[in-house]
Every structure is written in structure tokens, then in C-alpha cells.
Amino acid sequence: MIGLFDSLARPLLLSLDAENAHAATVAGLKFAPIPRCAPDDRRLAVEAFGLKFPNPIGMAAGFDKNGEVPDALLALGFGFAEVGTITPLPQPGNPRPRLFRLPADRGVVNRFGFNSEGAAAVLRRLRARAARPGIVGVNVGANKEAADRIADYVAGVVFFADVASYFTINISSPNTPGLRDLQQAAQLDDLLARALDARDGAPVRKPLLLKIAPDLALENLDDIVRVARDRKVDGMIVSNTTISRPDTLREANAKETGGLSGRPLFDLSTRMLAQTFVRVEGQFPVVGVGGIDSAETAFTKIEAGATLLQLYSALVFEGVGLVGRIKRGLVGRMAQEGLDTLAPVVGRKAKEWATRTA
16 A cells, blocks of 8 residues: 555655645645554564654654644554644744755755644644544744744643643754754753743643754753753754755755755764764663664664654655665564664664764
8 A cells, every 4th residue: 555655646746846745745644544554563662751652763743744644644654753843823934935855865955934833723633633542742843923932832832731742842943043042051941941840730741852953063962961961851852954065965956045854964963863872871762863764774873872763854755665664674683683672772883973073
């Protein structure tokens, strides 16, 4: 079924404008009957921040911005799905065009700017599916014109307290002016203190994760990890898109303003993942994102320190069958090494990756 979908739908989708193709994909997942995948190999199961994941492959935030298709994504074989980024009030985001494919580079540039239907609309959808199984995280952000952006993050945590499997505090998008300033130590400490207070005031305690950019200087990463550890967040996600542009890029669209994701982000994001893992010293899990497009790159992320993985951009070029191929590849590597769990793999090459240079 998934192979048929890829073979029939992807050529059509790639012929469309990138944002229209994305909207068509979400609509297709929303209305097409999707049979649930077979249960995952038990060796792929992962426990992290109090949750039990059937496999470590998650859909990253940015695909299902408004919580329309989390159950369809789980049916396709993802171990979890993260919806958002969701802002308290609806906002249109930046003007179109704002999404650009880089086929020769296997990359994507976006400058969406937190386009969101707003918390109320997404909450209605998530409450409607609340009795269904599966881990669905909620990625929260701030409205562009908010006078107090930290208050917007707090509002997001309060709003979704009864429906989120976990929260992600997204301060890493390059497409909202000034948002990454919240990665500075003093502001981050205030943000996490207020967000965690809101989380702890809810009837059920949900894990709270922090998502960071890949473009940080190491002294800034030191501060971020120190604050995250002091405030006892439940995990970190490394990383969002990059504003840098590798010299190897060939597509003209690479010059577009925005965040770069996909294969060109792999090395930078994996180094940042490893550098974060080393600094965290096992206090909480790290989620690896950026450039995962095969079982090999997924396994490398785990070796660099990722307990869980997320992907999105690679699906544009590889199709939804990628999820199954990654899972089969991971099981194959585990069988070769005689492993019953991925835990021994996590971080075993982190020091090597952390010391690599660009």
C-alpha cells in the first residue's frame, strides 16, 4: 500500500509548487483510508522521558502544523508524531513563496514563520482523537507580534496540558525575528522556569523538551545545556534548520532566505547532537533531527547520541516508504551486532562526532 502510494503520488506531488504539494499530502492523509502497519519488531522499542515508543522514528514538527493527521502518521509506521509549531493566536506566517525544494542537494529551504491556525483549532482536533493510542507531542511557539513571547509559550503548555503526550518548546526557528534570542541564558532560564511551572500545575505531568538551533557557538551551547540541566527539562531536540549554506549546494533555491533542512544539514546537526549529548552527561535523552534519509544516517544519529529520531524533509524525495526502510535497516544492524535493544548504540561515537570539524 505504501509503495503504491509513493509510486503513484510522488511524481504528481513533485510537479506541484512545494507548499501546494505539502497541502495536498496532508489532505490525502486526512481523507484516504490508511491501513495500520504491522506491529514493530520488539527490538525497536524505546523508553524515554517516561514514555514507551514502539520505535524511535518520529515525524518532526512542521509537517502537521495544525494537528490534522497525527493518527495517519502513526498508521504509516512512525513511532510518534509531533504537531505544530502552534501559536496561541492564529497567524498567517510569512508571505508566499516560502517553501523551496533543492532536488540536486536533497534539501529544503523554508521561511514559513510559524503559520498556524491557532491553539483553539488544534485543541479541538487533538481532543477529538484523545482516546486513540499513540504518542503525539505538541510543539509550541510564540506569535510574531506577542508583547511577551514567554507568556505565549506558557499559554501553549496550559492550553494543551490534557492532550499532549509531551511538549516541545521551540525557540530555534530562524523565521520569526528575534525568536532565537530566547536561547540566551537569562531569557532561557526565565522561559523554562515559567513553562515548567505551568506544566507542573497541570493535573498530569507531561514531559517538556527544548528544541535548539544547529548554528550555536559552543559557549552558547554550554549555557543552554547548563540551564536545561539546572531546570531539569525532560529532554532536548537537536536540531532545527540552519541559516548557514554549505559550499556544496548546487540549486539556485539554496540562496533563498530561510532555514535549510534535509541532507545538507546532516553533518552540522549531528555534530551539534553529539556536542549536546556529551554536555548532558546522561541527565536526560536527546532527540536527533536533521538530514536523516536512510537507515545508515539514522544509525549514525543514534551513535552520535540520539535516543529518538525525527525526520521530515527526506520524505519529499524518498517517500513515506522511507520509514519502513529505516526500521528494517535498524533491525538488520542490530541483528548483525547481536543487540536486543538500541540502548548500547546511543552515544557510542558521540565523542568522535563532537570533535569533528566542518
